[in-house]
Amino acid sequence: MIREKKNPKKNSEVQKIIELSKEKIDDCMQCGKCSAGCPANAGMDILPHQVIRFLQIGDVKKLRESKSIWNCAACFTCESRCPRDVSVSKLMEAVRQTVVRKQGEDRLTPEVVSKLMRDRDMPQQAVVSGFRKYSK
């Protein structure tokens, strides 16, 4: 059964991260197993379980400004240790994505993409990946 709890702190920024990651942040019980096993935790100013807590209280700004999102190695150790099946890794990636998208808002439009696709020297994977990063 899918549990859906109401959370007044789920502002639009948190909703966007949930939409991108497909994770259920309310399932996290703050046990800290993800942080304890994270191989990159020494370089993080906000530990993995705290990342979820900030999302639960609706403070995405703190996460966007933290170095933790860039120090996460996307190794999925946190996900494999979580007793509630929550992936901090996917949430970190979603926060990173929102930062990158803000930086390059109008850099890659559908018109530019169609031009790039005609360039034989441009790997298609790079275009698709860039479009995913720089489009909303």
Ligand code: SF4
């Ligand atoms: S291991 Fe899972 S339940 Fe525990 S704090 Fe981390 S995300 Fe939350």
Ligand code: SF4
């Ligand atoms: S995916 Fe990131 S947060 Fe999770 S254990 Fe690996 S480095 Fe730590």
